[in-house]
Amino acid sequence: MDDFMDDDEIRQPDTWEIIRKYFDENGLVQQQRASYNEFILQNVQEVIEDYKGQIEVIATPQYKPGTKQDYKQKIQVDFGRVRIAQPNITEVEGRKERLLPYMARLRKLTYSCQLFVDITLRKYKVASDGSEQLDNIDEHERVPLGKVPVMLRSEVCRLFGKYNKDIMDLKECPQDQGGYFVINGSEKVLLAQERRANNLVFVFKKTLGKFAYVAEVGSQVEKGNKPPSTLYMKLWNRENNARFGASVVLTLPYVRKEIPIVIVFRALGIESDREILEHIVYNLKDVQMMEALRPSLDEAAQGKDLSTREAALDYIGRRALGMTTSRENRIQHAHDILIRELLPHIGITEESLTKKQYFLGYVCNRLLACSLGRRQPDDRDHYGNKRVDMAGPLLAGLFKGCFKRLVKEFRKSLQDSLDNGKEVNMNTAFKQDFITKGIKYCMATGNWGVGKAAVAGQATRTGVSQVLSRLTFAAALSHLRRANTPIGKEGKIAQPRQLHNTQWGVVCPAETPEGQACGLVKNLSLMTYVSVGGASQVIIELLQAGGMEELEELASPAICASSRFSKVFVNGVWVGMTDDPDNLANTLREQRREMTIGGMIHEVGVARDIGERELFISTDYGRLMRPLLIVDKETGFLNLKRSNIIHMTQNEQTTWSEILRKGFIEYIDVMEEETCYIAMLVKDVGSNDLYQYTHCEIHPAMILGVCASIIPFPDHNQSPRNTYQSAMGKQAMGIYATNYQVRIDTLAHVLYYPQKPLVKTHSMDYLKFRELPAGQNLIVAIAVYSGYNQEDSLIMSQSSIDRGMFRSMFYRSYTDEQKTEGVLCLEQFEKPQREELGSASSRVNYDKLDVDGLVFPAQNVEDRDIIIGKTTLVTNSDDSDQAQIAVKRDSSTRLRHNEHGVVDQVLLTTNSDTGQRFVQIKVRAVRVPQIGDKFASRHGQKGTVGITYRQDDMPFTSEGVSPDLIVNPHAIPSRMTIGHLIETLLGKVGCLTGDEGDATPFNEVNVKDVSDMLHSRGYQRHGNERLYNGHTGRPLTALVFFGPTYYQRLKHMVDDKIHSRARGPTQMLNRQPMEGRARDGGLRFGEMERDCMIAHGSANVLREKLFTQSDGYMTHICQDCGLIAIANLDSNLYRCPNQATCRNSSIGMIEIPYAAKLLFQELMAMQIAPRLMTSLPGNWRLYDT
Amino acid sequence: MASTRTPLIEVNFLDDYNINFVLSNTDVSIANALRKAIISEVPTIAIDLVEIEENSSVLADEFIAHRLGLIPLVSTRAMHADGPVPFRDVEGNITSFLWHHEASDDKDCEIKFELEVRNTEDNPMEVRLILIRLLEVLRHGGGVKPVEYDPEYPVVIAKLKRNQAIKLTAIAKKGVGKMHSKWSPASGVYFTYEPVVTINYERMEGLSAQQRKTWVEACPPGILRFNEMTGQVEVEDEINNGIAFSGECEKVAKELFGYDFYDLIVIKPKSGSDGYPDRFNFFVETNGALDPVTLVRAAIWELVRKVQNIEESLRTGEM
Structure with a gap:
């Protein structure tokens, strides 16, 4: 059907070459890096220049007896160029060294660069008549302005422009594309913040x-x-x-x-x-x-x-x-x-x-x-x-705020020194901490904003800065491309959460969380570009040259009524009228395509509303755009020809920007997209005589985001299933970074034998999913077999597990610091001696510590072991009569409950500014799949292992293949994950042909072709096979759908969840059992359970559960006054403390919950006397009610 | 019924790693019992304890230990002294290798291996890949050594960069596939039922030669062929067992010619006089720990011993 096409026209598969070029140049976090670069290289300077000539301080007249001044001093401040240093660190000894991202991560430092600014102080003498005279000019060069966190792989980063090999030498993962920050050792992402456009x-x-x-x-x-x-x-x-x-x-x-x-x-x-x-x-x-x-x-x-x-x-x-x-x-x-x-x-x-x-x-x-x-x-x-708003504008806003406060303080101290006649001391007057600490605070906590609101913790945005999720490489990528909508999460309004038509191509239709933030948290599509913004002045000049009449020159607004004229808007400002909007729009578009003017011309949006006679031009930042193939107006065919593609394939030097410059492709923002007519497929272009296409999609698969691009055949699944998988892919294990061995993450999972999927999508090439995979290809049978796979449970082959299937390593890191605050509090890493400690828990084990207080690498550690020995020297000064004795208190770190492992690495180093000794210990453990562990395919089909059978008990085919996994067929019909089935079918063919199957969405795969292929190789066309029962050897009655499927091991494992308690620790305040597994807590016997017991009438069970097993307490009361009495059970002495009235009163013993006793005491503190009466006192009487 | 039969084995194919035989004159239960015994009841020797002295490779200690465990070791020594093929040493004495819990001396139940490698290649930049192989069998080896499947492509345990080293001692013990599949000597064991293809020539009369040909073409390959000369449908000499019992030919016939043709072809397993299948085509592939004949014989012996144990218990009245 392509026959009528000119031979030089491109075909759909050719577009992958374009897409490859795009990702070669931009990578996947281009929008983060670009916006940060704009901030650090442009915005910082702009913010400071805003204050040019704004700071002026005049001395307030002082009364000083004996002196007489006929003039006042005045200082005018001017800021010059901002200089940026490369990230460095000054050690405590004063040694200055280059700071690399891995150092910052391991030593819990902040990866930031020092900014300097040139400051000119002009001092004037102001005479009493108001005339000014320049006294002198003080030039301060390179005054420290503050430290600003550096985005990894941005232009100021030490990794910028480095090649893979150098990057590996710097202990970084070459697949990691940066786009995040390192604040106090933890990786932070600035989530893009969605907002309504201004000026519209x-x-x-x-x-x-x-x-x-x-x-x-x-x-x-x-x-x-x-x-x-x-x-x-x-x-x-x-x-x-x-x-x-x-x-x-x-x-x-x-x-x-x-x-x-x-x-x-x-x-x-x-x-x-x-x-x-x-x-x-x-x-x-x-x-x-x-x-x-x-x-x-x-x-x-x-x-x-x-x-x-x-x-x-x-x-x-x-x-x-x-x-x-x-x-x-x-x-x-x-x-x-x-x-x-x-x-x-x-x-x-x-x-x-x-x-x-x-x-x-x-x-x-x-x-x-x-x-x-x-x-x-x-x-x-x-x-x-x-x-x-990406990282750049967010940081710019913060920087503005911090700088404003800095200037305020600076002005104050200038005033101070002027009034006191002192010399200005730049070091003390110009406090760089405002910027350093202000920005760091926001990035460490995620509470965005400066000033009073930020301190009070209200009215600011929270969750702007988040810890980068590092469970899987795809999870990290997706996190870096996430956008948040700050709307009240409780608001039940549906519209902002719904997928809007205009989100096509810029926001992933599948990847969004379920529940509260559904639809509010979005993920960018693969090729989405976020405009960084440029000055509108250039465009206005261009328009004037193009024949636009300015509003000021219009004779009368009445010409707006004329159908000949169109209004011209630039960034929402009505700047003029034109009688030839078509020409004007075309000239602008041409300029954009040819990129004849410098700057950010390629991201100018030109949207012409013909009906309303309006021409909208936008240059502002934060518009979502996406590249599209340009259709030539005259010929009606694409500008990009096959010969160009061939040239590109052969020439590795041809970059994406060159393709852009040649006018094959342009970025279209959402507004402009509304005025375009876009062909879905390359073959549609030119085939339609009725309409004239203006553009063509590069490939419709590009509408998906990072996580959804991993799904094979998502176009064959029910849409919520793709959403579920998009969420689950982030919990899968694999290899999250190639440098995982030199990283110390608080929590990490690494699969023993990760495999690249047998059935892949094209987008995976750019996501590096095949370099850093998160799953394994299993032989899966969709069958009923023994009933241990009901309700989303799975039967797994124990033999496969023995051979290493889905085995993984689990890493957990512990960290501690030797804090020293003055002389009073001294901490020391050491092996605590029990004799020296006032009271040490006998249950812990210090034996595995070396003399320096740290465990050895390769040491087996378990529940009770101390892994970091640390003591605190406490000088007790409460009793004045006694000599001050220094007592050591144990403040060691114990291995987590219910966990065990081997010490993998011990890192002892010094911390940031204070140079305190500080240690990080990485513990490793092997996790073998077992009953209760969670697994999922790539189609939102998750399940837990219900039983494991050895190979001899698993069913087998007539070729002797036995499945690794048996999934229950009931998981399929209601969920309609047809993609799952096609994946298996294509995987089976792939096994036979030795190919990877292509499961890219919106490609024309034909299930019939796949099954024909299977059929020709002597298999049942729909992937079914006759299986033989492993227990009996007899054939199973039904044919079974059988083939390889890519499965993921999810991070939820029984060993992390299993919990039971008979007796255990209680809370200090109310003596009730602790809460939560981590504290070996009890399971709550809640209201509903209580109601059941009441309904049953089993009062004794209720008493045991709620009283005996909880906070039962025995105490004595005075039976006269009803208040708590003194009881010494050893010497058999009982009396009421209130001897004035209750001398020789009888004392009774009662059992009440400790919580009740606590309440009584609190009431007593409020001057309310709760009296407990075991019998009705003589002088009291009950009233009939 | 089965008791009146004498099971028979005919070997069709045999090489170093594979055996293909037909077990006939018996019931599925026996065939399946044999299959299961081959997989998980025959004892072999595999590395079970690893003591790591030095490991600067990129793989964690447990990782290497797990890989070592999976290396098949030649395990004829693990055969029971009373078994069908007991192991004899150089002098011809039967020296049995004991279970760990049964032995009083380590040398009767443990075999030690040592491994010491260091990459000392000079070129500092290039990452050297070194194949590590179990080098030395210390004492009482008795022929227990890693299986050499293909000397050109030995098993890779780990790869070492310059100056990385591994030094360890590994102890191999006796076990069965039930305990952990590293002790399973089988890598592929299965049996199939022998198919009997019956074409209903009476029904076939109702079809033209062209229709017959269409049918054969629509059927999966490996069952039927069309004879251009006679215009008849014939049964393939080599039947594709996998597809034979999938009911495809029957289904295709129904789809093409209507429901009446449901019995155009009938494929059933070959059955004995009682109507139950009685011929089982076994395929056994070993991982080299045992040769296929030893494996099958040992499996049969294990089964027999189980029966004997029951009998003995009945006789003595204790379990």
């Missing part, structure tokens, strides 16, 4: 409240550190506004009340009603919209005369916050608000007022158009209206 107009319909429609604009300036200010334009609900009906009002920043729209226009300088209408309605003959605006005009005409600009400004000024002075002041204030605070993204100068008039008119027009039903309300969940 959104019109929503309200179902509740006073207003029928609301238009919102979240206005934020491109540069600078102002938080976004949102502008609301609201249309009254006719019924709710008795006076004016459906009028339009505006909420201005720093103004308490809503202002009618017409008044705002007057305040902005348009006084005549006609002009106002022209700005909003454009076409004055549009009766419908004119009518819609009538209530607003009426509202402005009511009451006082507000027809002049001054009157309108005064009207606003009266309603502004904290202004009640003169009319002039009010007008000035209102004027300032309009210039500086109203839509600041358009501009904060007097000149930008024209643009603001137009923009406001446009917003109002949108609002009315929506209310008239001409436009649909905007879609909040449209992905073109979303932006994603």
Whole structure:
């Protein structure tokens, strides 16, 4: 069917070459690295330059008797270039050494680089008449600014630009692509944060409240550190506004009340009603919209005369916050608000007022158009209206905040030294800790934000920085490409969680967690690119050259009504009009394709809405984009030809950027995608005469994310199954990094014999899944056999287990530090001597420690063993009469309960700044699969082992093959994981032909072809086989589906879960049994269990469970006063402490829960006397009720 | 019924590692018992205890120990003294190798191996791969040594970089496949029923030559062939056992010609007079620990001994 195609047209498989080039150049965490590079190389400098000339300190006049000064000192601060040092570490001795990521990981350091800045202090003498005279210029070069964590493999990282071999010499895994940070030794990922795009107009319909429609604009300036200010334009609900009906009002920043729209226009300088209408309605003959605006005009005409600009400004000024002075002041204030605070993204100068008039008119027009039903309300969940903040912008925000505080302090100490006439000491005045500690704190805890809110721990975002999941390589990759939506997780609104059509190709449709965060936590698709942003000025100049008319030069807004003209927006700002939008858009696109202008031109988005006559151009950061093949407008065929592909295959030097530069491919953002017509497959291009395609998908398999790309035939599965597998793939074991032996992770699993899958997907090549696999190919029979595989349990071959199937190593690391705080608290690694310890637990075993207090490598360790011996020297100073005795207290580290293993590695080193001795011990244990361990295929089919049979008890085929695993057939029909079956079928063929099967989704695999292949090799076409019962030797009645399937061993194992307790430790406070397996706790006999016992009437069981086995307690009470009495059982002495009233009272012994006793004592502390009466005292009587 | 029969073995094929024989005149239960005995009842010798003195390889100690355990050792010595093929030393004396719990002296139940390798290759940059093989059999070996399957491709235990070394002592003990499959001498043991293919020529009359040909082509290869000369369907000389009992030919016939043709072909296992299958084609592949004949004989002997044990217990009245 491809016959009619020109021979030089590419075919679908050719596109894999393009995809390969993409991943060769970009890898999988390109978006993290790119955004960090932008931050460290650009944003830091920009933030600092924002303060140019902003810091000025004048000495406050001091009264000093005897001295007389006729001038005041003034200091002006200027910041120069920021310099970045490579990551280094200064040891305690003062030695400076290069810091490498592995060192930071092992020694619990922070992988960060020092920033320096040049500071110029200009000192002026200000005479009393105000004239200034430059006194001197103090230039400070390379003043330390602070330490900023370095993203691995970014441009400032020590691994940048290194090749595999060098990377291995630096003890790194060559497959690891960086994109994370090392903070205090732990690897941290900054999760991308999703948010609504700024500077765009959104019109929503309200179902509740006073207003029928609301238009919102979240206005934020491109540069600078102002938080976004949102502008609301609201249309009254006719019924709710008795006076004016459906009028339009505006909420201005720093103004308490809503202002009618017409008044705002007057305040902005348009006084005549006609002009106002022209700005909003454009076409004055549009009766419908004119009518819609009538209530607003009426509202402005009511009451006082507000027809002049001054009157309108005064009207606003009266309603502004904290202004009640003169009319002039009010007008000035209102004027300032309009210039500086109203839509600041358009501009904060007097000149930008024209643009603001137009923009406001446009917003109002949108609002009315929506209310008239001409436009649909905007879609909040449209992905073109979303932006994603990667590590760069997040860090930039933090840096801004920290630097602001630094400057504040800096200004203070400048003022101080000026006032006291001292020289400025740069070292003490310019405190780099604000940045170093501020950023480190946020990255270590994940609480994002600076200032009071961060300290109080409220209103900040949490979970922004997370510990990189290292269970499997794919889990780490997926973690680095995750995006979070900070929306109240409890909110039950469904829409933001649902998969939106516009997420096609940029967000994985399968990979999202189940439950609370479902749909809010997203994962990027394989080829998603996140724009890093560029200045819009370049684009505006380009547009002007392309014939765009600027708003300021327009004769009248009425031309907007003309169908010849289109509005032009750049990053949401209406900048002008054009009469040739098609040409303008095309020129821009051409420039983008040819990459003729430097900078980030390739990520400019050009979206032209033909119907609304609007041209949207975006250059901002955080837009999700994806590459697409370009279809030539003239020929209707792809720009990329077969000969190019052949050239690429032969030329290893041809890079992705070159392909991009040649105009074969371009990045399209979600907004622009809406205006494109994209062919799904290469063969569709040119075959359609009805429509003209603009682009073509590179390959539809690229819509999937990291975890979903591991699934074979996901297009044949029920969709939730792919979601389940995407979650489970992260719990599989394999090899998580090739350098696992030199890493010390707190927890790690490594498979003995990992295998690459027999059935693979194409995407696996780029995920390095075959280099770092997480599973094994098992021979699986889907059969009923003895009944030990019911309800998602599995029968496993013990013989295969014996031979090493799914055997794994489990590593756990323990770490401890020798803390020394002054002289009072001294800690020491040593083998504790029992005699020296005041009270040592007799149950622990110190025998395996060396004299230095550490275990030997290759030592077997178990439950009771101490692996790090440490003592704390405590000087007891409470009893003054006694001589101060130093007592040693044991603070050793014991091996975890229920665990055992062999010491793999012992690392003794010194810690960060304090240089304290610090040790890390890695313990290794072998985990052999056993009953209860969890396994899963790649199709969300998980199960636990129900029984293991030796090979002689397993069924066998007539070729003598016996399965490694038997899965129950009931797992299939309701779950509809057809992909599972096709995987097995293709795997079987692969075994016979010696090939890897290709299970890439959306490829045309034909089950019939596969089964024909099987058939021709003498097997039953659908993969069924006759099996013989291993116990009896007789054939099984039914044919059994039989073949190899890739299985994963999941980290949940019985040995980590098994728990029982008869007696054991209790809580100190209430003497009830401890909670949790780790503390050998009890199993809770809860309310529902209690209810059962009550219903049964088995009171004694209840008493035993809740009292005897829990916190039963015996005490004595005075039977006169009912309070707890003194009892000495040894000397048989009993008396009530309250001798005044209860002398010679009788004492009774009672049994109550310890918790009850505790409650009584707490009540007594509150001056409430709970009295326990065992019988009714004589002077008391019961009342009949 | 079975008691009246005399089971028979005919050997069809035999080499160093494989044997193929037909067990006939008996019941499945006996055949299966034999199969199971071959896999998990015949004792062999395998490394069981490893003492590691030095290990600077990339593999963990337990990892190497596990790999060592799986190396097949020539285990004729493990045969029972009263068995069918007891081991004789150079002088021709029967010296049996004892179970660990039965022996009073280590030398009767343990064989020690030593291994010491260090990669001293000079080239410091290049990662040298070194094959490690069990070098020395210390004492009382009695022919117990790793099986040499193919001297060109010896078993690789670990690979060493420059200056990495392994030094260890390994002790081999006697065991059976039941305990751990490293003691199982069999690598592939199974039997099949002998198929009897009956073509219903009466039904076949209703089919044209073309239809017959279509049918044969649609059937899996290895059962039927179409004779172009006679236009008849014939049974293949070598029947593919795997597919014969899958019911494919019957199914295809039904699909092609309708339900009436359900009995166009009948494939059944060959059965004895009682109607139960009585011919079993055995395939036994050993891992080299024992030669195939010894293995099968030892397995039969183990089965017989089990029966004898029961008989003995009955006679003496104790279990």
